[in-house]
Amino acid sequence: MEVPRERLQLRDDPKLISPPWLDPVWQCGRAVVVRGFIANATLDVEVAGAIVVAGVPGGFPVPNGALVALPNPLVAGQSVRARQTFGGATSGWSAPRTAIDHTVEYPAGPPRPGINPAPVYKCGVRTGVGNLLVGSDVWITADAAEVGRVQGAASQQGLNINPAYGLGQQVVAWSALCKDPSPPSAVQTSQPPPAPLPVPGFLPVYQGGQQATITNVVNGARITVSRNGVVQFTVASWGYQHLIGLNPPYNQGEVLSATQQLCPGDPPSGSGTTIVLPCSALPAPGVAPVQQGDTSVTLTSFVSDAQIKVFVNGVKTGDGSGPVVQLTQPVVSGSTVDVYQVVGTCTGNTVQELTVQCVAPPVGYDPSALDLFPVGFTEYDGGMVTVTSNRTHRIDGTIYYPADADGTRTGFNSRLAALGRVPIAFLVHGRHGGTTSHLGYDYFQQQLARMGIIAVSVDCNASDGWGGWTDNIRDRADIVIASIRHLQGLDAGGDAIFGGRVDFSRLGLMGHSRGGEAVVVVPEIITLPGITIRGVISLGPVNSGASSGRPSGYALMAILPASDGDVVDNSGAMYYDAGDPAPYKSQLYVHFANHNYFNRTWGDDTGGGLPIMARADHERILSAYGCAFFRSRLLGHNTIAFLDGSLLPAGPLTGNVHLSFKKRDQTTVDDHQDGNGIAVNSMAAPTTQSAGLTANEHPFSQGGAGRFNDSFFGNTIGMVAQSEGKLGTFRSAFDAVRDLRKLEVWVRVAEVYNGANVPAGATGFLLGLESRNGAVAWVDSDGVGGLPRPLDRRVYDLGKYYATDKTKTMLKTLRFPIECFRTGRLPRRRFDPRQVQAVLLRLSRGDRRALAFDDLQIVQR
Numbered sequence: 001m002e003v004p005r006e007r008l009q010l011r012d013d014p015k016l017i018s019p020p021w022l023d024p025v026w027q028c029g030r031a032v033v034v035r036g037f038i039a040n041a042t043l044d045v046e047v048a049g050a051i052v053v054a055g056v057p058g059g060f061p062v063p064n065g066a067l068v069a070l071p072n073p074l075v076a077g078q079s080v081r082a083r084q085t086f087g088g089a090t091s092g093w094s095a096p097r098t099a100i101d102h103t104v105e106y107p108a109g110p111p112r113p114g115i116n117p118a119p120v121y122k123c124g125v126r127t128g129v130g131n132l133l134v135g136s137d138v139w140i141t142a143d144a145a146e147v148g149r150v151q152g153a154a155s156q157q158g159l160n161i162n163p164a165y166g167l168g169q170q171v172v173a174w175s176a177l178c179k180d181p182s183p184p185s186a187v188q189t190s191q192p193p194p195a196p197l198p199v200p201g202f203l204p205v206y207q208g209g210q211q212a213t214i215t216n217v218v219n220g221a222r223i224t225v226s227r228n229g230v231v232q233f234t235v236a237s238w239g240y241q242h243l244i245g246l247n248p249p250y251n252q253g254e255v256l257s258a259t260q261q262l263c264p265g266d267p268p269s270g271s272g273t274t275i276v277l278p279c280s281a282l283p284a285p286g287v288a289p290v291q292q293g294d295t296s297v298t299l300t301s302f303v304s305d306a307q308i309k310v311f312v313n314g315v316k317t318g319d320g321s322g323p324v325v326q327l328t329q330p331v332v333s334g335s336t337v338d339v340y341q342v343v344g345t346c347t348g349n350t351v352q353e354l355t356v357q358c359v360a361p362p363v364g365y366d367p368s369a370l371d372l373f374p375v376g377f378t379e380y381d382g383g384m385v386t387v388t389s390n391r392t393h394r395i396d397g398t399i400y401y402p403a404d405a406d407g408t409r410t411g412f413n414s415r416l417a418a419l420g421r422v423p424i425a426f427l428v429h430g431r432h433g434g435t436t437s438h439l440g441y442d443y444f445q446q447q448l449a450r451m452g453i454i455a456v457s458v459d460c461n462a463s464d465g466w467g468g469w470t471d472n473i474r475d476r477a478d479i480v481i482a483s484i485r486h487l488q489g490l491d492a493g494g495d496a497i498f499g500g501r502v503d504f505s506r507l508g509l510m511g512h513s514r515g516g517e518a519v520v521v522v523p524e525i526i527t528l529p530g531i532t533i534r535g536v537i538s539l540g541p542v543n544s545g546a547s548s549g550r551p552s553g554y555a556l557m558a559i560l561p562a563s564d565g566d567v568v569d570n571s572g573a574m575y576y577d578a579g580d581p582a583p584y585k586s587q588l589y590v591h592f593a594n595h596n597y598f599n600r601t602w603g604d605d606t607g608g609g610l611p612i613m614a615r616a617d618h619e620r621i622l623s624a625y626g627c628a629f630f631r632s633r634l635l636g637h638n639t640i641a642f643l644d645g646s647l648l649p650a651g652p653l654t655g656n657v658h659l660s661f662k663k664r665d666q667t668t669v670d671d672h673q674d675g676n677g678i679a680v681n682s683m684a685a686p687t688t689q690s691a692g693l694t695a696n697e698h699p700f701s702q703g704g705a706g707r708f709n710d711s712f713f714g715n716t717i718g719m720v721a722q723s724e725g726k727l728g729t730f731r732s733a734f735d736a737v738r739d740l741r742k743l744e745v746w747v748r749v750a751e752v753y754n755g756a757n758v759p760a761g762a763t764g765f766l767l768g769l770e771s772r773n774g775a776v777a778w779v780d781s782d783g784v785g786g787l788p789r790p791l792d793r794r795v796y797d798l799g800k801y802y803a804t805d806k807t808k809t810m811l812k813t814l815r816f817p818i819e820c821f822r823t824g825r826l827p828r829r830r831f832d833p834r835q836v837q838a839v840l841l842r843l844s845r846g847d848r849r850a851l852a853f854d855d856l857q858i859v860q861r
Helices: 414-418 434-439 442-450 461-465 468-492 516-525 572-578 615-636
Strands: 002-004 031-035 042-047 052-058 064-067 079-086 126-130 137-142 147-150 157-160 170-175 211-217 222-229 230-236 240-245 255-261 272-275 296-301 309-311 316-322 323-328 338-343 350-353 373-384 393-403 422-428 453-458 502-512 531-539 555-563 585-588 655-661 669-672 686-692 694-700 717-724 727-739 743-751 766-771 776-780 812-817 837-841 851-861
Touching: 031 042, 031 079, 042 064, 052 064, 064 669, 126 137, 126 170, 126 230, 126 585, 137 157, 147 157, 211 222, 211 255, 211 272, 222 240, 296 309, 296 338, 316 323, 373 442, 373 468, 393 434, 393 468, 393 717, 422 442, 422 468, 422 516, 422 615, 434 453, 434 461, 442 453, 442 615, 453 468, 468 502, 468 516, 502 516, 516 531, 531 572, 531 615, 555 572, 555 615, 555 686, 572 585, 585 615, 585 669, 655 851, 694 727, 717 727, 717 837, 743 766, 837 851
Parallel strands: 422 453, 422 502, 502 531, 531 555, 555 585, 655 812
Antiparallel strands: 002 350, 031 064, 042 052, 042 079, 126 157, 137 147, 137 170, 211 240, 222 230, 222 255, 255 272, 296 323, 309 316, 309 338, 338 350, 373 393, 393 453, 585 655, 669 851, 686 727, 694 717, 717 851, 727 837, 743 812, 743 851, 766 776, 766 837
């Protein structure tokens, strides 16, 4: 919340400013990028213990930091640090970055650059290029002639273009590091200029500032900036937004204006203007949630050239710039954080105040954005095969693969192939979309190919019209296996593209709807030699009984669209519940997602007034989480944090995604599967119920005697607890006293839907740990992300008029790090995390709502 600064006793220390931070640094790099410094600070850079750049002006930290040239190229293993000096104060050194030989991270060569933003236009005189390794060389060609170059580039670099682009030119970006060239960027064909050119706009500008953000900028245009009617300069821009700096600082009421022009003979745009706002209008910055142990604060909104001051429990702990301010010490859960911004001589009157949470996962990168290779495309035809139903089906589909150049049947990427065989993923559609269903995942296939995975979409369309569900699912599995066999034949038979290229010991499967069950069947029936299935994504699957329903032998990801208008029972929950976490299993229950929008050829399946995300938001969820999954299983990348919820992917609407996650070889306190009753847990240790709490074990499924109610749609047994008051407690003893330092307690939990209504407002509980001396330390569920609310499905879907309520109790995994547990002020007995003897669940809200619990575990990080 925002609070008036004058009400707070914040102790500013002008001698404390935050260290800046560095982008990754690379061998042969001729520059480093420094971020997080205060506008107009001076910067020092240290390499291998010696200051090699001293007192260089940093300028403005936004949008791309300071690109600091180095006197000598970096050598692998050298340690690089930076610091800033501002207002007579000098920060500490940044966390060190070690220069990396890029061939260790990118053995097939530097990643593919991308023209960003695109497209480019006739008469354009500046172009942005992204996806670069800092310090590399980058250049642009137009119709194969070089028109711009920068040596020692930033990760997003602008290049001046000379001569300006003509119409219809083929524009390509290139990069190289250590004389090692990248693949070419995707080709951009220069377009006719927009007519008319849009009028530039401005983000709010405040008294005391020196930077302004101009919006609605056309890529490659020249912007002319005026101040109070007097032209200040003309500057080339790569478009979208352009940040300018002016001196002296702005005064209240001044008028800034801008026009833009592409071709010299064409008229400029209209003039966009803004009036400098008074200091009193300067808002508090927006701040992302902060969690236990964080050493930085991330801003969600701020003035571009603002100085950002951070206070923890009233004491200054950070002073830098957006979007990330480094702190001088880690924060502790429960602490109060206050953040305000200063623009020149203008200090904000309001402060953004928040409480440090136990768990508030930060936003990381986009796992689907790994762009290493051009993408080739081909179709395959493996002839006819007889399937389970004794019908014949053609074996065909589409393949996207890492290539030397974009296009149809272009050569397989030679540098990647030289490193060894490449993993492969097979995608299987369901019964929608007519004859084009297999084309609906091309976006996902292309993302996989760009990162080095062959992506095959199997055409099962002809099978849609025959057989019962179980036979049709088995037929689909047969078609997938036949496609795998065909690719094995191409690999072994010296195919021009795939011969000797495919690693079938790193094979992944993704299926949707009927295909979502087929990919669970395939591992159970496949007998082809040399096949190891590493991971399976089951998206909105049916469960016809064609499989055992107990996935095992591979990592599983089940994606369940909560507003599914076709598979309304979210059958994938049964696969997750009964699946073996070998090595892990993951479930995404996605609010406001429907069945069809993950496939580009399928229409909307959901009626009855359910709110649904846009199709693009569905695709972002499959892209981000699906790529994180396949990168983990097929490429060995460290992306599992996106699946267990400790890191949020950039891009998708993560607030709609409710994760469950379980990995093998963890200590289970109780999963309620032992058949030993509620009074004994999975450790064979006793449990107790007290203070008005009642609990029992129930099937979390649609069938079976003893189920709590009909809102559970999975296939497991769990515990449902209710309490008459705020002290109702369930205690589960350990089999022995345990040292929980540096560990976490995980539990799957949900608010139970009562079959009548979804109450207003969330509920929750306390999780406690009891040490050997009897002291109990607690963490509130709200401090680790809160319970998922039931998504109201008391509506009719697409004319099917379901008579039963499809509102569900769907559990998600909450993580409780041991560092968060507190016993309160001046406890008589001190909680000792080295000697923990029990875990407690307290239904502390007093609302008498039932809560469902499962998979209570002690987990290694």
